[in-house]
Amino acid sequence: MFARAFFAALMSSAFMVSAAQAQEVIEWWDFLGGGDGVRMKELINRFNEEHQGQIQIEATTLEWGTPFYTKVQTSAAVGEGPDVMTYHLSRLPLGVETGTLSPITEEDLANAGLATSDYQPANIDAASVDGQLYAVPFDIHSIVLYYNKDALQKAGLLGEDGLPTGLDGADNFAAALKKLQEAGYQQPLSIHDAAGDSMWRIFYSLLNQQDGKFLDDNGEFLSGDNLDKAVAATSLMASWVADGYAPPNTEYAASIARFTGGEAALHINGVWEVPTMTDLATKGELFDWGAIQLPTFFDHPATWADSHAFAIPNNQGNEMTPEHRKAVMEVIGWMAKNSTFWGSAGHLPAYNPAREDPEFQAMQPNATYASLAETAAFDPRSPLAGVASPVYDAAGNYLMPAVNGELEPQDAMEQMRDDLQGQAY
Incomplete structure (x- = not known):
């Protein structure tokens, strides 16, 4: 009897060890x-x-x-x-x-x-x-346009469906920013223009809206008319600062605070800030807000994504x-x-x-903004590109100064091209 009980206990123990090992x-x-x-x-x-x-x-x-x-x-x-x-x-x-x-x-x-x-x-x-x-x-994470519904309503830029109207096209977007200024928002657009990463995301979106290639199939950066398209994208971004619609050299936290604090009616940032907006709204500390896919400033929709x-x-x-x-x-x-x-x-x-x-x-x-999954523009396929990469560093060295009026867009893009091409060889 004892032997049988001992054997049963031994087998049970062995089973548990086997299960643990499994x-x-x-x-x-x-x-x-x-x-x-x-x-x-x-x-x-x-x-x-x-x-x-x-x-x-x-x-x-x-x-x-x-x-x-x-x-x-x-x-x-x-x-x-x-x-x-x-x-x-x-x-x-x-x-x-x-x-x-x-x-x-x-x-x-x-x-x-x-x-x-x-x-x-x-x-x-x-x-x-x-x-x-x-x-x-x-996942797919991208940048979107956050907006203050009350501000857009006041400026006549909000449709009955609660979505912005009249923002597509570079000229229309500038006109909308002007209307927001007239509605009381001195600098109605908030962007994080004190670092290269945020500037890259907007720039790459605008480049792809023109079917521009930052890196062509031959491994050349901004070759041919791609340089002209890059200059056009940079010039548009720089115009937002030069025309007084967005302040220069704004740090990341400050760019969010300008929007959530009601200073800016529009804010371009990653979808990862949705929880920030949601949490503030839940606490009753934020206005009625929304977010949409980045407007189409050039030929067709396209948005940077990773x-x-x-x-x-x-x-x-x-x-x-x-x-x-x-x-x-x-x-x-x-x-x-x-x-x-x-x-x-x-x-x-x-x-x-x-x-x-x-x-x-x-x-x-x-x-x-789920539609951006169909028009997502992923970073160039290169060891030099992507998060925390030489491309992001170059955006900080050349694109960011151009957006802030410290470097001509043409010079900035030529220098960015030459820098990265030098690293590729």
């Missing part, structure tokens, strides 16, 4: 702070609750920008990177060039319950290099087992299928069914 622990790195970080932690907690005993995510948040990408590159090179990580698609070419990223195969996608047809073609293209997928897009995505490091000498990789892909697939919630951070879910979900369709102002 659980896959996924090491996760991200760079998400603020509202993004809060929402991602909630998604991770939900995943862990639903997959208890099977798959568990152990998450670490690292510093955004250059420190993150440097750490990923050096860690993967010695086989000590995570199992999965967040990654900007704009930095994908550098990750592939340095051998930092593991290709995502059709089998991987199938294990995640995903297919490339679940995403916008431009998004898949941005997640690929030479036709090979290296990341799975999680994506947070999920990538798998190519950990040298530490190859992942097929079972573990399948668990990693299950994590990625679950995140995609639950990304409607990610829209509450202002982003557009990259996964088409999540954007088509009735919950997202009722999410405002996201649903209003």
Whole structure:
């Protein structure tokens, strides 16, 4: 009797050990702070609750920008990177060039319950290099035009549907800014013109609205008439400051404060500030506001965009087992299928069914500017481009001074071209 009971206890203990060993622990790195970080932690907690005993995510948040990408590159090179990580698609070419990223195969996608047809073609293209997928897009984040409904109503620029009217076209936009001045807004437009990153996002939108290519298929920066289109985009941005519609050299926090404080009626910024506006409005500390896709100033709609995505490091000498990789892909697939919630951070879910979900369709102002997913202009495909890149540095060195009236647009674009072309060789 004792022997039978002992054997049963031993078998039970062995089963529990086996079950514990069967659980896959996924090491996760991200760079998400603020509202993004809060929402991602909630998604991770939900995943862990639903997959208890099977798959568990152990998450670490690292510093955004250059420190993150440097750490990923050096860690993967010695086989000590995570199992999965967040990654900007704009930095994908550098990750592939340095051998930092593991290709995502059709089998991987199938294990995640995903297919490339679940995403916008431009998004898949941005997640690929030479036709090979290296990341799975999680969102599309872009810049939008925030607006004060009361201010636009007063200036006769608000339609019955609560959306702005008369803003498309460079001349019409200038006329609208003039009307807002006459309605009492001395400098009606708020932009973050004290740094290159925000200026790049607007500039790249305007360049793409003209079908301009910052980097052509031969690896040349601002070649041919692309330089003229870049000068036109820069000149338009500079005119907003020169004509007194926007103050020069405004820092990021100040640009938001000008809008939320009622000094400016319009504000160009990323969708990531939607939670800021929503929180203030919930507290009763903000006017009636909205956000729309950036107006079409030139030939057709186009807006700078990037994506947070999920990538798998190519950990040298530490190859992942097929079972573990399948668990990693299950994590990625679950995140995609639950990304409607990610829209509450202002982003557009990259996964088409999540954007088509009735919950997202009722999410405002996201649903209003969701059309930008179809006209998204992703950064040039180059190791020199993307977040915290030489292109962003060049925007700070040449584009930003031109917008603020410290450098002629023509000179700025020629210098920017020559600087980057020199780095490419």
